[in-house]
Amino acid sequence: MSAPHVFLVAAERSGDLLGAGLARELRSLTADKVRLSGIGGTAMAEQGIESAISIDGLSILGWIDGLKAYSRVKQAVSEAVDAILTAKPDVVVLIDSWGFTLRVAQGVRAADPAIRLVKYVGPQVFATRPGRAATLAASVDELLTILSFDAPYYEAHGLPVTFVGNPTLERLPRGNGAAFRTRHGITADEAVLVVLPGSRPSEIRRMMPPVVEALKRLTRDHADLRLVLPVADPVAGQVDAAIAVHPVLQSAIRVGETEKADAFASADLALACSGTVVTELATAGVPTITGYKLGWITWGLVRAFNLLKTPHISLVNIAADARLVPEIIQLKCTGKVLADEVERLLDDPVRRAELSVRLQAVTSEMRGSGQASRRAAEAVLAGLD
Template identity: 40%
Template sequence: MAARPATSVARKIFLIATEESGDRLGANLMKVLRQRLGDAVRFDGVGGQQMAREGLISRFPIEQLSIMGLAAVVKQLPKLLRLIRQTAEAVTESAPDILVIIDSPDFTHRVARRVRARDPSIPIIDYVSPSVWAWRPGRARAMVSYVDHVLALLPFEPEAYRRLRGPPCSYVGHPLAEQLGSLRPDTAEQKRREAAPPVLLVLPGSRRGEIRHHMAVFGETLARLADEGVAFELLLPTMPHLQQAVTDAAKAWKVAPRIVLGEPERRAAFRIARAALAKSGTVTLELAISAVPMVTAYRVGAAEAWIMLKMIRVNSVILANLVLGENVIPEFIQHDCTAEKLLPALRDVLTDSPMRQRQLAAFAGIDGIMATGNQSPSARAADIVLATMRKARRPV
């Protein structure tokens, strides 16, 4: 391969984010990098609407990668492989000063390996660690060959990388740390949180497959709770593109939820909620930061469940439990995800039970656990990106 120029007018940063959460991270990182470098930076890559607002023209629409389930992945495999190959070629042809891959490891890591093989001089940052601490820990060691630095969202991840002999890993902070004001109640909202009937959130997931797996069992659990004479106001936050699927599934529920649309309304619901029934995922960390006690559940298809149960290496799949370092939140996974098992736990978190008090006591320490000092997560991430560029090429 021909040598790349030693100098250029502006720094070129290639970013790849293929999901909405990664798109948000990428957009915030781009914003800080532009603040630091001014006109001396150009962005290229793959991203969604938020990165587009920061000036990125995506190489392809990220909706092309909205694929759920093993069967769907197998069906779309030729298309996925083609996009991986084309994206890697785009990176090396662009010859950026750095490549930043953001989450979506099944796609981004395959691109990164190809880029490293084609042009080892391009430094590569992985923003959002794959869950090497939970399953397939050998990935951490393998990443040494194609990742220069990992930017971790969770405070326990740097130690996991040291233990697993992975690449350098730095905790930059979770983006939720920048959103505390939108998750915590003011005085009036706290009064509603404590008033009767209590507000109960139900959060079945943010993907169609998750809606399909969780809505029926959640509806049955809520019906049994109402049959016991427990009063509650039911809110179901979702996004506009899932509204119809959620509405159709909720028609079978004995207790009709009030469906809340959009992110601002969703956060407002968190601020008045007394408890939640939630699908496992990042939402559990949002609820913990909001001080909303919860019961969590997770169901997937049979093939995915077999793989998950064989490979999981942690004693909890609940993100909030892992961050807190103790299993204070009950979890009902796969065959345990039944109305019979969910019901007593949900009753407990709605009342002033020892389970509820234990969760609230643990949640009170979460700010200290996730602290990042005076810098925002995006600023800390930008610092490491710039330092890696400086080390690999010329001074910034």
């Protein structure tokens, strides 16, 4: 039997990391007797998968950003479909990035129905736009979900669902906070605030102004506060441009993703753009304030059509059914409000300790039996059998 050929598709950083973990486990399970190709970023490249097309400009969120990038996305979809049809894989795994991967799936399905299509991470239909479940069921053969409560929404439309768990909860190694503090000259009596303004260009654009204003207020009132700025690779240029013009960011300790685990372990609390990183922080037990701002037209549509069906936006809060992570959204997401929320926790070490324990307990339940990437790889190979 020839080696199975698996083609992975990821269009942004979070999917790139999921793809890298999946690639690693596919090789392990097959004793490296698997052909891997795909579309992705630096994490997948480190696993030996050279991207068939560039994913620059595909990390998009919101209606307006989608419209602005329409021609780029349309071109990338066409290039991705052509690359897949040329490669003729046994299975294509389409990772996260709903709009882009859906169109790729539909293009491949129309051209060659024999290629098996697997979606890895579905849209959060429990929170908004439940009609996407039917759309996905008509476009792919199987869904690998990272959420234990996803299955009924999709199975109702005839789509087989395999719960594999959330690799985010296993990805971040246990960091060495003491070593990080020593390495960067942070004393024991200084408080560390980890600042993460986003991993998409649109997030940096919208979140950086209120984050900068919050940091100005916090550093003015707390001389013993040290700022740590872990920077995601896809937005490093944007963040560095912001550092160049904002003195408060110049006072921060800027680190790359290789130091992220140590930075989290050193932290007393965090200020973060809502997203995967909030779950990572919770796994590390870091009390966090999260904020988010959509484009105004997107936000108007969300409000006008009541598209948000859950009282929380953070997976940790959804899983706990409690606001363990304060969520500061849209109009409320100002520098003053963010600073006030951070200060409230900064001045309450007892509350921070309680939150740290609860966050780790919730993410432990979300993790389940662990080895999510391996279970995803097993599911992909089982589908080929």
